[in-house]
Amino acid sequence: MPMPIERVRTDILILGSGGAGLFAALHAHDRGAGLKVTVATKGLLGKCGCTRMVQGGYNVSLHAGDSVERHFMDTVEGGKWLPDQDLAWTLVSTAPERVRELENEVGCFFDRNPDGSLHGKAFAGQTFDRTVHKGDLTGIEIINRLMEQVWKRSGIDRLEEHRALALIPTPAGDALAGVLMADIRTGSLRFVQARAVLLATGGGPTMYRYHTPSGDKSMDGLAMALRAGLPLRDMEMVQFHPTGLLAGPDTRMTGTVLEEGLRGAGGHLLDGAMRRFMEDYDARAERATRDIVSRAIYAEMRAGRTSPNGGVYIRMSHLGPDTVRRQFKGMVERCRDCGFDLAGGLVEVVPTAHYFMGGLVCRPDTATELPGLFVAGEDASGMHGANRLGGNGVANSTVFGGIAGDTMPRFVAQSGGHRDPDEALLAAEAERCLHPFTRRAGDLNALRERLMDLMWDEVGVVRDAEGLARGLAGLDALEAELLDTGIPDAGRAFNLTWHDWLNLRSQIETGRVIALAAQRRENSRGAHYRADFPEPGDLATSTYTVVRQNADGLAITDAPVRFTRVRPGESLIPPAMAAE
Amino acid sequence: MAQPAAGELSVSIWRGGAEGGFEAYRVPARASQTVLDVVTHVQRHIDPSLSYRFACRVGMCGSCAMTVNGRPRWTCRTHVSKVAEGGRLEIAPLANMPVIKDLAADMRPFFEKWQAAGGAFEPTLTRADPVEPVRPSEPARKVADAGIECINCGVCYAGCDTVRWNDDYLGPAALNRAWTLMNDRRDGAQGPRLAAVAAGGGCHACHSHQSCQEFCPQSLDPTGSIASLKRLATRAYLRGEIKA
Numbered sequence: 001m002p003m004p005i006e007r008v009r010t011d012i013l014i015l016g017s018g019g020a021g022l023f024a025a026l027h028a029h030d031r032g033a034g035l036k037v038t039v040a041t042k043g044l045l046g047k048c049g050c051t052r053m054v055q056g057g058y059n060v061s062l063h064a065g066d067s068v069e070r071h072f073m074d075t076v077e078g079g080k081w082l083p084d085q086d087l088a089w090t091l092v093s094t095a096p097e098r099v100r101e102l103e104n105e106v107g108c109f110f111d112r113n114p115d116g117s118l119h120g121k122a123f124a125g126q127t128f129d130r131t132v133h134k135g136d137l138t139g140i141e142i143i144n145r146l147m148e149q150v151w152k153r154s155g156i157d158r159l160e161e162h163r164a165l166a167l168i169p170t171p172a173g174d175a176l177a178g179v180l181m182a183d184i185r186t187g188s189l190r191f192v193q194a195r196a197v198l199l200a201t202g203g204g205p206t207m208y209r210y211h212t213p214s215g216d217k218s219m220d221g222l223a224m225a226l227r228a229g230l231p232l233r234d235m236e237m238v239q240f241h242p243t244g245l246l247a248g249p250d251t252r253m254t255g256t257v258l259e260e261g262l263r264g265a266g267g268h269l270l271d272g273a274m275r276r277f278m279e280d281y282d283a284r285a286e287r288a289t290r291d292i293v294s295r296a297i298y299a300e301m302r303a304g305r306t307s308p309n310g311g312v313y314i315r316m317s318h319l320g321p322d323t324v325r326r327q328f329k330g331m332v333e334r335c336r337d338c339g340f341d342l343a344g345g346l347v348e349v350v351p352t353a354h355y356f357m358g359g360l361v362c363r364p365d366t367a368t369e370l371p372g373l374f375v376a377g378e379d380a381s382g383m384h385g386a387n388r389l390g391g392n393g394v395a396n397s398t399v400f401g402g403i404a405g406d407t408m409p410r411f412v413a414q415s416g417g418h419r420d421p422d423e424a425l426l427a428a429e430a431e432r433c434l435h436p437f438t439r440r441a442g443d444l445n446a447l448r449e450r451l452m453d454l455m456w457d458e459v460g461v462v463r464d465a466e467g468l469a470r471g472l473a474g475l476d477a478l479e480a481e482l483l484d485t486g487i488p489d490a491g492r493a494f495n496l497t498w499h500d501w502l503n504l505r506s507q508i509e510t511g512r513v514i515a516l517a518a519q520r521r522e523n524s525r526g527a528h529y530r531a532d533f534p535e536p537g538d539l540a541t542s543t544y545t546v547v548r549q550n551a552d553g554l555a556i557t558d559a560p561v562r563f564t565r566v567r568p569g570e571s572l573i574p575p576a577m578a579a580e
Numbered sequence: 581m582a583q584p585a586a587g588e589l590s591v592s593i594w595r596g597g598a599e600g601g602f603e604a605y606r607v608p609a610r611a612s613q614t615v616l617d618v619v620t621h622v623q624r625h626i627d628p629s630l631s632y633r634f635a636c637r638v639g640m641c642g643s644c645a646m647t648v649n650g651r652p653r654w655t656c657r658t659h660v661s662k663v664a665e666g667g668r669l670e671i672a673p674l675a676n677m678p679v680i681k682d683l684a685a686d687m688r689p690f691f692e693k694w695q696a697a698g699g700a701f702e703p704t705l706t707r708a709d710p711v712e713p714v715r716p717s718e719p720a721r722k723v724a725d726a727g728i729e730c731i732n733c734g735v736c737y738a739g740c741d742t743v744r745w746n747d748d749y750l751g752p753a754a755l756n757r758a759w760t761l762m763n764d765r766r767d768g769a770q771g772p773r774l775a776a777v778a779a780g781g782g783c784h785a786c787h788s789h790q791s792c793q794e795f796c797p798q799s800l801d802p803t804g805s806i807a808s809l810k811r812l813a814t815r816a817y818l819r820g821e822i823k824a
Contacts, residue, residue, distance in 0.1 A: 044687060047643045047732075048635040062711070100707045107701020109714070109728070109764070116713030140640055140731055148700035151691060185680055214635045247612040252620060252637045252656065254612075334638060337657040339612055445624045487628060494631035494681040496623055 005180070005430055006190045009418060010038040010157065012408050013179060013192050015164045015221065016200035017041035018049035019394055020377030020401030022146040023098075024198050025156050026106075027405025035409055038192065039150065040159035040181060042201070046147030048216040049202045050378070051397055054139030055259050055330075056123055057131035058102075058110075058398075059391035060095040063120045066128045068093045069572040075392060076566065078125045079357075079385025080525040081539045082234065085565045087382045090364040091392070094399045099132055102398070107145045110134050123391045124260060124289060131391040136259065136330055142394060159192075161185050163499060164201065164220060166429035167228045167373065168421040176372035177421035180429050184499065187492025189430055193418050196372055196408040199225065200401060203356035203378030205238045205514075207507035209456035210255040210352040212241060218503035219510040221379040225360045226509060226549045230369055233381045233546050233559075235510075236517035237357035239388055239527045240461050242293035244352025245338070246311040253338045255352045259331055260390060262316060262342075263287060269297065270313040270346070271305040277312075291387065291527055294351040298461040301350070311350035316342055351461055355393060357384045357527065358517070361546065366404040371415065374408055376400035385544075386526025436501045439486030444497065447485060448504055451478055451511070459515045464532040468519040475512045482508065513554065517545040520556050539568035584667035589660065591618055593630065594672040597679045602670065609667065615648050615655035618669060619683065632683035639797065642733025646683050647672040652738040654797050674738035690734050690751065697754035697782070698773030704766060712766050724763035727756050727805050729798050736792035736802055748781030752792035752802035755783055759805035762812060775822045778813035786810075 012028045014021045017039055028037045042048055061071045071092040076083050099118075102108040110132045111119040123131040134141035150156055161184040168191065170177050178193035204217030222232060243262065247253040263269075263286040271277050281296040282288035288296075297312050307313050316324045321343040325332050328342070335342040359381030366374040377397035384392060458471030482504055487497050523537035524530050543558035566572050584590035589609050592602045607621050616634055623630040634644035639657040646655050649663055649670050663669065677685040705712065714721055736752040737743055743751050758777045761767050777783050783806045792802040816822045 043633065043635050043641075043643055047641045053636050053638070053640050097707050100709065100711055103711045104705035104709055104766070105703040105707060107703070107761075107764070107767070109724070109766075112714055112716045114715065114717065116715040118711055135729075137640070137729060140729070144730075144732065145701060148694070151695050152700040185684075214641065215637055216635050248610070250610060250621065251612045251614065251617045252634070253614060253617075256638045334657065337639070337659060338614070339659050339661070441628075444628075490629040494684055495629065496631060497628035 003189055003430060003434060005426065006188060007193065008190060009193045011035035011194065011412055012037045012196050012198070013194035014039045014198045014200060015179065016049060016202055016377065017045045017147070018200065018202050018377060019051035019142060019146070019397035020200035020202070020404070021198065022046060022143070022150055023398050023401030024200060024376060024405035024408070025150050026146070026153070027402050028408050029153050029156050031406060032409040035412060036157065037155065038157040038159060038194070040162040040164065040192065042161070042163050042184070042216045044160050045150065045158050046143045048214055050204065050213050050217065051394055052139045052143040053214060054142070054394045055136045056390045057121060057133030057138045058095070058099060058394050059123070059126065059130050059389065060099045060132055060395065061092065061128070061130055062096050062099060062118060062132070063128070063130060066130050067573070070128055071095070071130060073566070073571055073573055074126045075389060076385070078387050078389045080387060080536065081542050081568050082385030082525060082544055082561055084382035085563060086364050089565060090403070091383050091396055091399050094403065095395045098395070098398050098402060101402070102142060102145070106149055108134070108141050110141070123389070124264070125389045136261070139394060142398070162190070163502070164224060165433045167197070167224050168426050168429065169228065169370065170419045171422045173422070174371065175419055176370050177419040180426060182433065185494055187495055189433070191421065191426060193421065195412045195415065195418055196374060198366070198404045198408065199360065199373060199375045199379045200377045200404070201379055203359060205353040205356050207451055207455045207511045208353035208460065209452040210244045210350050212244060212255060212257045212352050212354045215252065218506045220506045222359060223506035223509045225379070226513065228370060229549060231361045231546050231548050232358060232513060233361050233544050234385065234517070235358035235513045235547055236521050236528045236545060237386055237526065238353055238514060239290070239355040239357060240294040240351045241354040242290055242297055242351050243314055243349040245335070246307070246309045246348035246350040247338060248309050257352060257354065258314065258347070258349060259328070260290070262314060262328065262331065263293070265327060266319055268315045268318065269293070270315055271300050272307050272312070273305060274313070277305070291529070294461050295529060297349070297351050307348045309348050311348045313346040314349045315346050317344050355388055357381065357386065357388055358514070365407045366400055367407065367411070372411070372419070374404045376404045386528060433502060435483065436485070436487045436498065437489045439484060441488045442485035444485060444487065444500055444504070447478060447482055448500070451504065451507060454478065455511055459511065459518060462529050462531050463518050464530060465519065468515050471515045472512065472519070475508055475515065479508045513547050516554055516556055517547055520545050520558070588667065589618060589664055590668045591622065592670045593619070593622060593683065595682055597681055600679070609660070613660045615646070615653070615658045615660060615663065615669065615671065616644055618660060619655065619671060630683070631681040640731060642731040645674055645733045645735050645738065647675055647738065652735040652795055654733060654735065657797065674734055676738050676740065676743045677734065687734055690737050690753070691732070693750045694732070694754040694757060696776065697750045697758045698761065698769060698776045699754050699757040701761060701764070702767055702769035704768040714765070720763040720765060724760045727760045727800055730756060730800055731798065733797065735795050735797060739791040739795040741789050741791060742785055742787055746781065746785055749785045750777070750781055752806065755786070755809060756800065756802040756805040759809050762809070771821070774813055774816055777809050778817065778822050783809040783813060
């Protein structure tokens with residue numbers, strides 16, 4: 001018997017409660033002229049997702065001597081000339097207003113200089129010390145204050161512990177009608193009909209053996225967008241952070257990030273025989289950029305020169321344990337709680353999948369190809385190109401979340417009432433999510449372990465044609481096994497194992513797109529490195545990948561980057577300023 | 581419970597809702613193992629129907645707090661070796677909140693009280709204004725900074741005797757947040773907030789047992805914040821600025 005689907009209505013439905021989702025809710029509520037705004041989130045409001053985990057800070061050109069143009073050039077050059085320049089410009093030119101809003105209206109308090117002005121710290125890959133922060137816990141300050149503002153507005157409805165399952169269009173397929181969701185607490189299905197929907201579930205490459213994002217993330221947003229036939233770009237661009245904690249198997253601590261600043265402050269990376277190796281790879285040694293250090297560690301691992309758990313060591317003790325304890329209090333305490341002595345001993349580290357630059361194609365006003373669907377944050381793409389600068393992630397989610405909250409009420413005003421869903425598709429999607437209950441229970445954990453190893457080995461830090469072909473074949477095999485692996489139907493209320501199954505399906509589907517795009521890009525740019533094509537290719541004729549799912553499977557194309565504001569070799573910064 | 585075998589933990593986990601009971605599990609002990617890892621092992625390898633909540637894995641989101649051997653803790657940052665006396669663990673949902681299922685508590689009352697305490701910034705400026713210059717050396721700012729790194733995990737609320745006895749009590753986290761806002765000179769709701777925290781169930785209900793201060797994983801001092809609120813409220817009452 002088909003499971004009943006409860007029907008509810010809202011005007012604006014926001015999927016996700018990170019920086020993008022919460023900002024969208026505030027803007028849509030405050031400008032929405034009485035529209036009903038609903039935030040649905042996989043965990044608790046503001047407590048899941050990754051904005052909260054931001055350590056570094058928020059890049060913004062607010063300081064004397066900096067400029068929007070300079071921030072823009074850093075973003076485009078950091079992105080290896082692949083960013084959509086209109087999106088990147090929107091990001092950097094809106095960031096100052098968003099930071100003033102965070103301080104003046106939301107109530108964040110960022111670190112100050114002794115004279116009371118905002119402090120800007122230095123961050124990798126930038127030509128100006130523009131990163132506004134709250135110690136090394138910037139994300140907590142931003143999300144805590146945003147969630148307080150959302151709670152304060154009784155007009156914003158909350159659907160906590162609700163998982164989005166599918167985007168349901170109209171029967172004609174010409175607009176979005178709403179979203180099928182599972183109420184995680186009760187296990188029931190709910191169709192939320194909405195006049196506008198924001199996809200802000202927050203990417204998150206958690207299908208890799210080592211990964212940093214929050215455990216609730218599983219690329220559901222992009223898996224849903226793919227199934228809705230929408231175009232995804234830059235899907236090969238997975239950013240690896242060089243120093244994830246390596247605490248061994250079967251612990252959720254493994255993969256969590258040890259901050260960039262440890263290397264910047266003079267930390268050393270040692271192989272299994274206690275030898276510093278970074279100078280073999282780059283004259284800047286440990287201070288080289290994230291991608292170079294990640295590839296160097298990966299090469300050491302491939303050569304077998306590893307620590308007991310298969311990574312390398314980070315050593316800080318030569319800087320003086322007390323100094324390290326003082327300068328990196330949070331990191332030292334976290335390692336201590338997990339049983340490691342960062343200040344005085346050695347800690348095993350490994351590169352770890354950190355951020356997803358790829359995502360759904362959108363316009364600067366966050367609209368997508370499907371009327372009624374908007375996108376912001378890590379689910380969106382084009383702002384960062386081949387590489388995201390540290391500090392541009394939270395800027396991206398809050399800038400475009402706010403823009404989405406401004407855009408959606410305008411769209412609603414122009415587009416009329418609620419639209420009816422394609423009932424046949426809705427029924428099919430409900431059946432799809434219940435598929436694991438129709439199969440005999442199997443070993444889901446073994447499948448997850450194999451998926452993480454496959455992505456790490458074949459679609460990871462260093463890629464080549466043969467490995468990617470093995471990766472794609474392996475993903476097909478894993479998908480077939482998953483579809484034949486059930487879970488016991490011991491009640492659907494708060495059934496995490498059901499959600500683990502659904503997570504795996506999203507991860508396999510998006511993992512396949514990553515592998516396909518990585519196979520397509522026969523050069524090495526930013527986060528994407530092909531051992532068989534190590535050169536970056538001609539910048540002036542740069543292209544980006546676009547993947548769509550259609551009736552015949554996945555279709556991939558290359559689209560030329562449009563240099564709408566500046567071409568490779570040019571700069572928007574006047575020469576006199578650039579020389580400073 | 582029987583003595584655990586070598587290399588094993590004897591784990592007792594709350595199953596069910598408000599009306600439930602503990603069930604026993606045997607989990608392999610590992611060198612690197614947090615309480616969250618133990619719970620995860622049970623769900624992944626022993627009983628797939630076990631419900632619990634976690635998100636960030638690193639002590640930033642405050643989603644995974646549970647009662648571990650009688651005391652509220654973040655499970656993601658609690659190493660088993662620190663708490664498992666004789667290889668035994670008893671894991672229950674956070675106290676002082678309704679149980680949804682197994683180890684997942686309903687945190688809504690906690691967040692509703694945060695709002696009732698006036699725990700949200702009230703702006704006086706807009707995004708069109710420059711950011712307010714505030715020297716970090718200003719005494720009030722230093723006081724606000726001392727209490728600001730709360731991640732709303734609910735550990736203090738779950739460990740508070742007064743919350744257990746008094747349904748109306750706003751609790752340590754909400755009052756601590758109110759105190760940080762009373763020291764934020766950019767905020768425009770000082771009077772209404774002070775009236776809210778001085779009312780029944782507010783700061784005067786605190787008995788200063790100091791469990792919150794003892795249990796706070798961030799080493800904050802909500803007891804101190806609440807004592808300061810009491811002084812502020814009493815002065816305002818004597819001046820006739822708020823009613824009893």
